[in-house]
Amino acid sequence: MLANASKKTLLALVLTAGLLPAAPLAAQAQDVVIGSLRNVSGSAQIVRQGQSLPAQSHQQLMRSDVLRTGPDGSLGVILRDDSVLSLGPDSELALEEFEFSPVEDKLGLVTRMTRGTASFLTGKIGQMRPEAMKVETPDATIATRGTQVLVQVSGR
Amino acid sequence: MARRIGLTVVLLSLLTLVACAPKSVVVLIPDPDGSVGKVAVSNPGGSQVLQQAGQATFIEDSQHAPQAPVIMEQAEIQRRFGPALAARPLPPEYFFLYFHRNSIELLDTSLAQLPQILKAIKDRGSVDVSVVGHSDTLGNDQYNIRLSRQRAEAVAQRLTAQQVDPKTLEITSHGKRRLLVPTGDQVGEPRNRRVEVTVR
Numbered sequence: 267m268l269a270n271a272s273k274k275t276l277l278a279l280v281l282t283a284g285l286l287p288a289a290p291l292a293a294q295a296q297d298v299v300i301g302s303l304r305n306v307s308g309s310a311q312i313v314r315q316g317q318s319l320p321a322q323s324h325q326q327l328m329r330s331d332v333l334r335t336g337p338d339g340s341l342g343v344i345l346r347d348d349s350v351l352s353l354g355p356d357s358e359l360a361l362e363e364f365e366f367s368p369v370e371d372k373l374g375l376v377t378r379m380t381r382g383t384a385s386f387l388t389g390k391i392g393q394m395r396p397e398a399m400k401v402e403t404p405d406a407t408i409a410t411r412g413t414q415v416l417v418q419v420s421g422r
Numbered sequence: 423m424a425r426r427i428g429l430t431v432v433l434l435s436l437l438t439l440v441a442c443a444p445k446s447v448v449v450l451i452p453d454p455d456g457s458v459g460k461v462a463v464s465n466p467g468g469s470q471v472l473q474q475a476g477q478a479t480f481i482e483d484s485q486h487a488p489q490a491p492v493i494m495e496q497a498e499i500q501r502r503f504g505p506a507l508a509a510r511p512l513p514p515e516y517f518f519l520y521f522h523r524n525s526i527e528l529l530d531t532s533l534a535q536l537p538q539i540l541k542a543i544k545d546r547g548s549v550d551v552s553v554v555g556h557s558d559t560l561g562n563d564q565y566n567i568r569l570s571r572q573r574a575e576a577v578a579q580r581l582t583a584q585q586v587d588p589k590t591l592e593i594t595s596h597g598k599r600r601l602l603v604p605t606g607d608q609v610g611e612p613r614n615r616r617v618e619v620t621v622r
Contacts, residue, residue, distance in 0.1 A: 304511035340509035354506030413459025
């Protein structure tokens with residue numbers, strides 16, 4: 267009897283939890299311009315909130331965009347903190363986190379690279395707070411200290 | 423028989439190669455100004471620090487520490503990263519233009535820098551130029567916001583007069599709130615009477 271009651275309570279709790287608004291997937295707003303594309307050539311796409319858009323030079327980039335290039339594709343990026351990135355062919359890079367508000371002391375640049383080749387040149391975020399800039403790959407985390415770095419991630 | 427053994431050896435070495443082929447490579451190269459920074463590569467297996475131009479570390483997977491750094495030859499860097507390197511945008515270029523006291527007239531030395539700004543815009547095909555006005559701390563806040571705004575607009579006008587598209591200019595002003603050289607209030611400081619132009 268008691269066991270039955272607690273089961274009911276549990277069920278009620280589960281149901282209530284289900285009614286609560288779902289936690290946002292990303293803590294940061296996604297409609298923020300964080301930079302723009304340069305030197306786009308060959309096949310290249312921006313994946314924005316699940317939708318794939320053709321990438322074009324001088325197009326604006328939003329937080330959480332994923333950049334993708336095909337076998338003949340390559341592209342360059344200048345972010346709002348003056349960080350400079352580029353991707354070679356068959357590459358994928360997610361712009362996971364971007365915060366550049368020195369006045370509010372909010373600084374962060376985290377990218378996730380899942381395949382291909384890329385270059386990264388530190389901008390103001392990395393200069394102001396080196397530990398705020400990171401590149402994640404499936405095999406390691408890359409932390410730059412004011413510099414230019416090349417990264418290659420092979421398919422698996 | 424010998425042939426079969428030979429084939430097995432070849433197959434085995436191929437398998438070994440595939441199994442051990444590192445999955446990620448990280449290479450440190452100099453900044454555009456020639457200086458060389460530092461990069462730390464780490465995973466649950468361990469970490470490595472690169473601090474010499476051309477140093478590279480190979481990483482097998484997340485459970486194996488990044489391997490000891492080796493120098494990657496320029497030809498190998500080009501072979502692996504050629505297209506990514508070619509796609510790099512030019513880094514942004516910064517210009518600081520200075521003004522006469524209490525005026526929107528540029529100093530002659532700053533006026534002489536305008537052709538360089540125009541060249542930077544043209545070389546990049548830039549559509550993203552910020553023009554940000556500043557002042558020293560003489561006078562009140564409101565006065566300086568207006569003065570620094572007029573300074574930024576004066577610079578913008580000189581650029582658009584030379585066929586720069588006004589839509590590509592982002593004009594803002596900070597008055598005396600963002601000093602280049604920190605001073606107290608009501609201090610005339612020539613280096614704070616400026617417009618900062620960033621060409622991206």
